[in-house]
Amino acid sequence: xxxxxxxxxxALMQGSVAQFARGTLAPRVREFERLRAVPEDIRKLxxxxxxxxxxxxxxxxxxxxxxxxxxxxxxELGAADAAAAFGLAGPHAFAAAIVELGSEEQARxxxxxxxxxxAHGRFGAVAWSEPKPNKERAGFVTxxxxxxxxxxxxxKKAFVVNAxxxxxxxxxxxxxxxxxxxxxGAFVVARDNPGLKIGARHDTLGLDAAYFGEIELTGAxxxxxxxxxxxxxxxxxVRATLRFFAKHALVVAAxxxxxxxxxxxxxxxxxxxxxxxxxxxxxxxxxxxxxxxxLMDVESSRWLVWRAAHAWDAGLKEKEALRAxxxxxxxxLESCMRCTDDCVGLHGGSGFIRDLVAEKLMRDAKQLALCCxxxxxxxxxxxxxxxxAPLDPALVLPTPDAQAIFT
Amino acid sequence: MIDFVLSKKxxxxxxxxxxxxxxxxxxxxLEMDRNHEVPEAFLRNFMKLASGFRSSDVAEAxxxxxxxxxxxxxxxxxxxxxxxxxxxxxxxxxAAMLLCMPGPGLGGPPVRGTGTPEQKKRFFGMxxxxxxxxxxxxxxxxxxxxxGSDVAGIRSSCRKDGKDWIINGRKCFITNGARACWTVIxxxxxxxxxxxxxxxxxxxxGTPGFFVGKIEEKIGLRANETAELVLEDCRVPGENLLGGxxxxxxxxxxxxxxxxxxxxxxxxxAAMACGIGRAAYEYARDFVxxxxxxxxxxxxxxxxxxxxxxxxxxxxxxxxxxxRATYLADMNIPNAKEASMSKAAAGQAAIAACIDxxxxxxxxxxxxxxxxxxxxxxxxxxxxxIFEGTGNIQRxxxxxxxxxxxxxx
Numbered sequence: 001x002x003x004x005x006x007x008x009x010x011a012l013m014q015g016s017v018a019q020f021a022r023g024t025l026a027p028r029v030r031e032f033e034r035l036r037a038v039p040e041d042i043r044k045l046x047x048x049x050x051x052x053x054x055x056x057x058x059x060x061x062x063x064x065x066x067x068x069x070x071x072x073x074x075x076e077l078g079a080a081d082a083a084a085a086f087g088l089a090g091p092h093a094f095a096a097a098i099v100e101l102g103s104e105e106q107a108r109x110x111x112x113x114x115x116x117x118x119a120h121g122r123f124g125a126v127a128w129s130e131p132k133p134n135k136e137r138a139g140f141v142t143x144x145x146x147x148x149x150x151x152x153x154x155x156k157k158a159f160v161v162n163a164x165x166x167x168x169x170x171x172x173x174x175x176x177x178x179x180x181x182x183x184x185g186a187f188v189v190a191r192d193n194p195g196l197k198i199g200a201r202h203d204t205l206g207l208d209a210a211y212f213g214e215i216e217l218t219g220a221x222x223x224x225x226x227x228x229x230x231x232x233x234x235x236x237x238v239r240a241t242l243r244f245f246a247k248h249a250l251v252v253a254a255x256x257x258x259x260x261x262x263x264x265x266x267x268x269x270x271x272x273x274x275x276x277x278x279x280x281x282x283x284x285x286x287x288x289x290x291x292x293x294x295l296m297d298v299e300s301s302r303w304l305v306w307r308a309a310h311a312w313d314a315g316l317k318e319k320e321a322l323r324a325x326x327x328x329x330x331x332x333l334e335s336c337m338r339c340t341d342d343c344v345g346l347h348g349g350s351g352f353i354r355d356l357v358a359e360k361l362m363r364d365a366k367q368l369a370l371c372c373x374x375x376x377x378x379x380x381x382x383x384x385x386x387x388x389a390p391l392d393p394a395l396v397l398p399t400p401d402a403q404a405i406f407t
Numbered sequence: 408m409i410d411f412v413l414s415k416k417x418x419x420x421x422x423x424x425x426x427x428x429x430x431x432x433x434x435x436x437l438e439m440d441r442n443h444e445v446p447e448a449f450l451r452n453f454m455k456l457a458s459g460f461r462s463s464d465v466a467e468a469x470x471x472x473x474x475x476x477x478x479x480x481x482x483x484x485x486x487x488x489x490x491x492x493x494x495x496x497x498x499x500x501x502a503a504m505l506l507c508m509p510g511p512g513l514g515g516p517p518v519r520g521t522g523t524p525e526q527k528k529r530f531f532g533m534x535x536x537x538x539x540x541x542x543x544x545x546x547x548x549x550x551x552x553x554x555g556s557d558v559a560g561i562r563s564s565c566r567k568d569g570k571d572w573i574i575n576g577r578k579c580f581i582t583n584g585a586r587a588c589w590t591v592i593x594x595x596x597x598x599x600x601x602x603x604x605x606x607x608x609x610x611x612x613g614t615p616g617f618f619v620g621k622i623e624e625k626i627g628l629r630a631n632e633t634a635e636l637v638l639e640d641c642r643v644p645g646e647n648l649l650g651g652x653x654x655x656x657x658x659x660x661x662x663x664x665x666x667x668x669x670x671x672x673x674x675x676x677a678a679m680a681c682g683i684g685r686a687a688y689e690y691a692r693d694f695v696x697x698x699x700x701x702x703x704x705x706x707x708x709x710x711x712x713x714x715x716x717x718x719x720x721x722x723x724x725x726x727x728x729x730x731r732a733t734y735l736a737d738m739n740i741p742n743a744k745e746a747s748m749s750k751a752a753a754g755q756a757a758i759a760a761c762i763d764x765x766x767x768x769x770x771x772x773x774x775x776x777x778x779x780x781x782x783x784x785x786x787x788x789x790x791x792x793i794f795e796g797t798g799n800i801q802r803x804x805x806x807x808x809x810x811x812x813x814x815x816x
Contacts, residue, residue, distance in 0.1 A: 001414045002488050002730050010409075048698050068409050181439070272811045288806035289799070295809060296728065296786045299745075303727035304720070307411040314412065327720040380709065380715035384717065387696040 005098055005305070010069050016049060017139030021080035029081045029357065032209035038087035040120065047120035051077075053111065055251075059113060060099055060107035066308035067247065068217045069156065071254035075302065078258020079265075082364050085255050086161055086210035086371075090114055093248045093407050095122025097170040100244040101186045101237070110168060110188055125166035126407040127157035127189075127215055138180035138394060142217060144187060144362065150224050151187060153217040159406040161371070163213035164198045167191040170228065171217065172241075181393035182238055186228040195220025206363030207371070208370040212406055213368035224362070238393045242381075244399025246325040249372035250308055250407075253329040256336035256368050257302045263336075263343035264294050287346060294342055297335035304328035310385065319385055326382035330375035333368065340365040369391040371406045373398045411730070416487060417492050424493060428500025437777050438500045439630035447505040450542060454509065471613065487671075487733035492692035495726075498682030502787050503630035505679065510534055512583055514545030514591045516671065521650035524685035530609055533588050546587035548578040548610075548636055556800045559601045563638065565594035565608070571646045572608065574638045577620070580794075584634030585619040588612050590609075592638065606704060607649040616641030627786030633643070673746040673795055674732040677725060677753035680791035684722045684757030691715060694771065711767060718760045725753035744808040751801035754792030761785040768803045 007012060024045060024319050032038055033188045047053075056062020077085040086092070098107045114122055134141045142155025153173050159283035160169075176183030189196055199214030268291055271282030281287050308324035316324075340362040344351035351358040369375065373396075381396040383389075398405040413421065439445050497505045511518065511534060518530050534543050554560035564574020574594050582589060587613045594605040610617055620635030692715055699708060728749035735742035761784050765772035768781060775782045792798045807813050 001410055001417075001485055002734060003408055003410045004734050005408060007408050180628060201457075225412075267483075268809055280810070280812075282810040283813055283816065285799075285803075285806075288810060288813070288816070289802040291809055292751070292802040292805035295805065296724075296748045299731065299748065300724035300727050300752060302722060303731055306409050307727065310409050310411050314410075316412070326716070327723050330721050331724050332714065376713055377718075379713040382693075382716040382719065383712035386692055386715070395712075 004306070005395050006068075006072060006223075008067075010072055012067070013054075013069060014072040014076060015193055016167040017051065018076040018079075019077045020045060020049060025077070025080040025084050029084070029209075029360070032081065032084055032102075033360070036208055037210055037211070038084050042084070042394065043087075043089045043120040046088040046166070047090075048114075052092075052119075053095070054374065055247075056099060056107075056111060058097050059104055061111045065132070066313040066324075067304065068202055068251060069242060070251060071257075071305050071309045074251050074254035075258040075261070075305075078255030079262045080258075081209065082259050082368055083207040083209035083257045086207060088093050089120045090121055091124035093126040093167070093244075094168065094170055096248045096251075097126050097186065097244045098188070098228065100247065101170070101240050102188075106188070106225075106228060110199050113167075121164040121165075122167055123162040125160050125162045125169045127160045127169050127171040128398070128407040129157065129159040129162075129404045131156055131158040131214065131398045133399075133404075137177060137268070138176065138399075138401070139183060140172060140174040140400075142171070142173040143177070144175050144185050144227075147221055151222050151227060151370045153187060153189065153220045153222065156214060157217050158199075158214045159404060160204065160213055160215055161406055163215050165211055167195075171215075175178075181397065182236065184237060184241070186237070186241075187222050188222055188226045189217070189222055190229065193222070206360070206365070206367030216343070221304065238391065238397065241393075241397060242322070242391065245373050246322055247312065249329045249378070250305060250312075250325055252368060253301070253332035256300065256332045256365065257305055259361055259365055259368065260294075260298045260332070260336040260339035261341040262302065263358070263365075264291070266297050266358065267294070267339075267343040267346045267357075281346075290342055290346065294339045297338055301328070301332040301335040304331050323382055324387045326378040326385070329372065330378040330382070334377045336365045337362075337369060367406075374403050374405060377403065413492065414489075417485070417489050420489065420493050421496050424496040424500065427453075428496065428697070429514070432500040432504060433780065434777060436780055437775060438502075438503070439504065441629075443629055443632070445504050445630050447542060449486060450507065450509060454537070485737055487674070487736040488730065491674050491733045492728055495673045495678040497683040498679035499686045500682075501630070502679055502683050502784075503628040506582055506628065506631040509537055509542040511545030512587075513547035513672070514561065514589065514609075517547070517591050517749050518545075518609065518651060519609065521654055522609075523651050525646070526609065526649065530589055544583040544587045546581050546583050546590040547808070548584065548590045548592040550578065550580050552577060556797055560598075561595055561605070562590070562598060563594040564604050565596060568642070571728075572643045572645065572648060574607075574608065574616075574641045574643060576638050578636040578638075579620075579635050580623065581636055583632055584636050585622060585632055590636060592636070594638075606655060608643050609647045609649055610638070610641065610643055610649070614641055614643060618810060621632055622671075626701050626789060627783070627788060629786075671736065671746070673801075674729040674736070674742075674748040676731070676791060676795045677729040677746075677749035680753040680757040680788065681722055681726050681729065681751075683784050683788045684718075684750055684760035684793070686752070687720060687761040687764035688715070688718050688786075689758075690779075690781050691718070691772075692760075693766040694768045714763060714767065718756075718763050721756040722753075722760055725749065725756040728752050744805055747796070747801040747804040751798050751805070754798055756786050758759055758792055761788045 053062040054065045055067050056065035091111055095111060098110050112242055116297055130141050144151045144153050153171060171187050171189045172184055175185035195218050197216040199216050201213040232239045270281055274281050308328040309320040311324045344358045344362050347358050350356055377398055384391050384396060440676055500725055551561050554659050565572050565574045576594060589609050592608050592610045593605055597604045616639045618637040620637045623633040624632055694712055732742050732745040732749045735745055765785055
């Protein structure tokens with residue numbers, strides 16, 4: 001039955017994360033921005049709350065609370081500082097990748113360390129995008145070649161979230177050059193692998209406190225067990241990768257809902273108090289109606305994100321869950337941009353000045369929209385599912401030759 | 408918990424109406440539109456069928472949901488959600504037909520909310536013999552040529568004359584106005600009193616001085632009758648004053664409070680808009696599926712795919728808002744803001760869907776035939792951003808609830 005009522009446990013978790021976000025994160029966002037990092041004391045607090053492993057299944061060493069719980073708390077983080085949400089310790093996209101692409105044993109083995117009491121400095125990362133598209137053929141430039149019983153990885157990866165902080169990566173590389181995107185593989189590479197070099201940090205538009213950078217694989221050798229080869233139910237690698245991106249994107253979308261909500265709240269507050277022509281500017285219809293439209297954006301994208309999270313948690317058909325996710329993510333990312341844009345606009349000139357947080361939200365919104373498959377890619381996915389077209393990886397995956405993303 | 412899966416009953420209702428819509432209603436949709444009428448035989452059959460669904464909490468599926476005073480907070484039900492899901496599906500089949508359903512229609516809520524027990528018995532009683540007797544409709548007469556959204560501006564007058572009331576004025580855009588056995592007519596004892604001066608009467612068909620004016624030619628929903636009603640020294644007995652004199656003396660709990668229950672119908676209108684928008688979206692989607700070669704690159708194809716997805720997710724966003732509004736109603740939580748948000752979002756999303764769908768289909772999209780109803784949906788949808796409060800009126804309702812001390816603009 002259609003219901004909008006988080007369970008008691010979910011509400012408790014959401015409440016404590018909200019308190020942490022408002023009380024601890026929000027007052028210090030500009031400090032994080034200057035530092036371009038989230039300080040250790042903050043990471044310790046978040047780690048004690050167990051934020052990092054909420055959605056990871058219990059069988060893989062996580063809390064097993066499901067995506068619905070995850071999106072509830074991610075919205076709260078996003079409503080304080082979406083950048084910090086990326087900079088808190090934890091496996092991040094690494095977890096979803098290994099759960100969807102690896103076996104249970106692999107997931108358990110790789111994720112266990114993130115739950116340890118002193119793991120507030122431990123990060124996981126996913127190396128997907130590359131600095132340049134492959135002009136010769138479909139697929140990655142980075143290759144994985146057989147080397148004895150293991151694999152040798154060679155190539156450059158870009159736009160990697162937490163690249164310099166992660167102690168382990170899921171690296172995507174071309175295994176079979178003739179099979180295009182169907183010939184890709186995923187490998188776990190540890191930070192201390194001699195063939196792994198951390199490259200330059202990217203200077204980005206927004207989400208300053210989050211780390212985005214490059215890594216280079218100079219013939220990194222990994223054992224055969226490091227390859228993630230067990231998409232459950234026999235699905236192919238493209239399908240499993242799509243599932244990974246879908247679940248990861250929902251988390252990003254939930255942060256976008258949080259950013260949109262925050263932008264709406266401060267814009268509303270401003271329109272309530274700022275007076276012009278003898279009355280609060282919110283008492284002019286053009287202003288009030290803009291706020292009304294943005295509230296519809298915030299609420300509807302939140303419900304779509306909840307709906308998609310529920311679809312995965314309830315085990316609905318994969319096609320339905322993917323479609324719900326695609327709709328939710330595209331809607332949330334676009335809504336977030338509209339809300340933050342109008343937030344700056346309604347503040348007028350002061351919205352453009354860094355004294356207020358409005359300008360940061362607008363930059364963060366655009367950056368967020370590139371931290372998971374984009375609205376365009378999600379729209380391609382939704383329509384392909386709707387008309388029963390084959391899921392062309394070049395259209396539905398965030399391939400570097402279409403529209404590169406941060407992972 | 409958080410859940411977006413329909414209950415078994417809702418799923419059955421949805422599938423039942425969908426099948427009927429696809430195989431029975433849609434094939435006659437265009438003819439009804441051209442003849443400005445839904446055949447009586449069909450309405451009778453449909454009512455029989457609908458009574459099959461009318462068990463316990465599905466009873467209101469074709470009505471207007473549970474009025475707030477009937478809601479029991481200790482027993483949350485899913486009536487409002489189910490009603491909206493049924494309404495979306497029926498509008499998906501044919502929106503005009505839905506408005507032609509016999510029964511008190513929009514006249515129902517004010518009579519139910521404010522009527523005395525005798526009035527309820529008398530006026531609802533007229534719908535009890537429809538199985539054997541003639542079909543009957545009720546109507547709601549508020550709008551006037553010079554007062555639409557600004558309800559306080561109505562100028563139809565009423566004055567007491569002995570035990571009776573004398574009403575003078577003109578009402579326009581009244582759904583089922585000519586065929587209604589009674590219409591709830593709003594008039595004022597003194598325009599300077601604003602809403603406090605309003606009185607509502609149940610005026611019965613055939614009352615001397617109560618005439619039907621012109622039947623409107625509309626862009627869409629043409630199978631449904633929209634009439635002008637004229638009152639010239641129309642003498643209405645005192646017992647037809649809705650709620651009796653006492654209802655207008657109370658400041659709280661009387662007539663004004665009851666009128667607020669009208670917010671209840673907004674999520675239903677949102678649901679209907681979603682139904683029409685979805686019909687157009689599905690048509691365009693299937694058109695693309697059937698007519699485009701997916702195996703080779705077609706220049707416009709990627710753009711079309713994104714456009715289709717955008718239409719669908721905007722509708723889905725609006726649907727989530729009416730789910731939310733009806734959920735709150737079922738939980739007995741005030742939902743005026745959410746009801747208005749659902750209506751405002753759905754109207755716009757569905758209009759965009761109908762316009763985009765026609766463009767996607769190109770010339771084919773504007774042809775009218777039994778199997779291609781796109782041009783009809785395009786005509787039908789516009790009014791969903793107008794009636795039951797225009798998009799701008801919804802935004803006023805929302806604004807007042809998000810800004811501090813905003814009484815009026």
